[in-house]
Amino acid sequence: MIGVVGGGIAGLAAARRLQQLGHDVTVFEANEDLGGLATTYETAGDPVEAFYHHLSKSEETIVEWIDELGLDDALEWRYGSDAYYVDGVVHPMDKPWEILAYPHLSIYDKFRLGMLVLDVDVRGGIPSFDTYERLEDFEDVPVKGFVLDHTSRGCFERFFKPLLEAKFGDRWADVSAAWLLGRIKFRGERDLLKGEQLGYLAGGFGQLTDALVETVGKMDIFTESRATDIRIKDGVVDSVTVETEYGEVPHAVDGVVVATMPDVLESLTGYACDIDFQGTVCSVISMEKPLTDTYWLNIADDAPFGALIEHTNYVPPERYGGEHLLYAVKYVQGPEDDLWQMDDQAVEETWLSGIEDLFPDFDRDSVNWIQTSRNPKTAPIYERGYLEKVIPYDLSEEVADGVYYAGMASRAQYPERSLDGAIVAGETVAERIGEAQ
Ligand SMILES: Cc1cc2nc3c(=O)[nH]c(=O)nc-3n(C[C@H](O)[C@H](O)[C@H](O)COP(=O)(O)OP(=O)(O)OC[C@H]3O[C@@H](n4cnc5c(N)ncnc54)[C@H](O)[C@@H]3O)c2cc1C
Incomplete structure (x- = not known):
């Protein structure tokens, strides 16, 4: 059996391809929910991603997978408008x-x-x-x-x-x-x-997670099962220990794919990666009316957020029962960041007063709800010499035979981390395992 640590898109993609290659697979996911960063919230209509998501036309693997998973009818290419906010004025830039x-x-x-x-x-x-x-x-x-x-x-x-x-x-x-x-x-x-075409799955990217879970099979996926150790015997991976509500359970494996952030790989195997990651604080603000007519608003001004992304200027609000959905987002460089230190209520107050400063006509009474997600590691800092720090897919030389890596510090997630990159990483690792046997 091949153990897959992490039930995000990369882990699920690895599991699916491994099964297609004839392997028995078990996915271990620490959380109750699957999908990792591609998680969604409920709205009055379709679910919406907790962190904004769209596809780029240059990403081909994910389009093939969407097709294979039977989601091709839901894939749509829409024009996403870009603008710059400078000195009180929104300048369209498409x-x-x-x-x-x-x-x-x-x-x-x-x-x-x-x-x-x-x-x-x-x-x-x-x-x-x-x-x-x-x-x-x-x-x-x-x-x-x-x-x-x-x-x-x-x-x-x-x-x-x-x-x-x-x-x-x-x-x-x-x-x-x-x-x-x-x-x-x-x-x-x-x-x-018309500008740049961006891809979206009508009904949300949660469907990608659901379709992957369906093809892999729920029987082979354990949620609330955090991997805590990988045992090596005579230079070969031997077992993955998983913490569940019943205690720590070792699972004998013939191979293991770690599809998580690199710090988890380090805690499981000792392999240290030098890539620095930043975190994200991101809220979805549901409003009764639109704030702007732009999808992606870059803010070249003093503001608590780096960008405002008005999702319903890209996907129509009718899909969300008429709700207008706006992301306010900031990347944070560490736990000491002021925004990171705030509780959700304080973050939400910070966003709303920031929006009021930029848009004096904004009426906070038009806000239906706000939901906030935060994650301490969401994006690598693509600093100089980055490619030398990327974690190899096959860690047989660095750790032990049978240990593989498909997480965000892999080559497929450069120059931008993406759902496509997660699928490519999972698929590549599965194919390397296939070749090695
Ligand atoms: C703000 C933001 C915006 C984004 N925008 C886009 C976009 O527009 N387009 C796009 O394509 N992509 C976008 N992405 C990137 C995309 O979401 C990720 O690249 C992709 O989801 C990564 O998948 P993954 O499986 O590698 O990692 P993750 O989604 O992080 O999954 C890792 C999983 O491992 C689990 N795990 C961790 N530790 C353990 C353990 N010890 N044992 C078991 N399980 C464990 C975690 O709970 C998690 O479920 C965005 C991401 C963010 C944060």
Whole structure:
């Protein structure tokens, strides 16, 4: 039997592929619920993700899996609108004329930004089309120096820096240029007139978890079963110990896939990973009316949140019984962060007064409910030299034969952690196990 530690999308994907390859599998999930970060809340209509989720057109594996799992009818590609909030004004940034009208970048800044996004290096006045092909060349290049060199100071100060700060907080300067370039490539096709298409599962991504659970089979999935130890015998994995309400139970295994954050891998096997993770505090605010007409609002202003993501400007509110759903989100760099220290009520008060400061017409009486989720490890800091720190899928050399890793510190979750990356990690590990036997 192969033991899978973690019943998030990566663990469930590994379990499904392993079964397809003929293995007996048991999934051990610490929580009562499956799906990990892809968990959902109830609304007056469809469930909504506790942490905002959409797909990018560049992600192909998840689309194949959605198809195989019979969810293809639910997959829809919708245009998600982007805007920047600066000095009291929401500036739409999707269409060429909106970008041209954006007053906080000069024409020269926009030209340099456009060339970088189109993968054209115009430094020295002679266009080069292959500078950005090999991301490895930029692994050790600091993001700030790169942006200043390859675009302009205006682009850096007024476009990239607010985005980097929203994504990485005070760790933004550690990020590599390779990550930025990878992130630009990761984003999907843009329609010149309509913006970027993003993928969503009508009815919510909870259906992906449900479909995976169904195919793996509930009999082979144990919830409220936290793995506490992995035993090695003669250099080969021998058992996984799981803590349940009945005490600690060892399960004999022929192999183990750890599909969790790296700190869990370390506590189970001693393998230490140098990647730093940040956490997230994220609330869904249900309102009777819309706040803006933008899906993704970047905030280049003083605010307690890094972005406001108005889900129902992407998926229609009718799906949620007419509720308008807004995410307020901030990434936190550690438990000492003020926001992390607050209880949910204080966090929610912070969001509401932050929204009132930016949008004086916002009426907090129009709020139906707020739900807050927080998780101390939700996203890696993609700092310079990141790829050298990635945990190998097969840990036979580092830990013992039969130990595999499919969690967020795996290669598949670069340059952006995603549901697609989780599936690719789970699938890759299952295939490595298949090849090894
Ligand atoms: C704010 C936010 C926004 C996001 N936006 C998007 C997006 O737009 N698009 C997208 O595709 N992705 C997005 N993601 C990323 C996506 O949710 C993750 O990449 C994916 O869900 C990771 O799956 P996973 O299975 O690797 O990890 P997790 O979901 O973290 O699952 C790990 C599981 O392991 C369990 N576990 C931990 N320790 C143990 C133990 N000792 N024993 C047993 N079980 C254990 C946990 O309870 C958890 O269920 C977002 C994530 C966040 C936080």
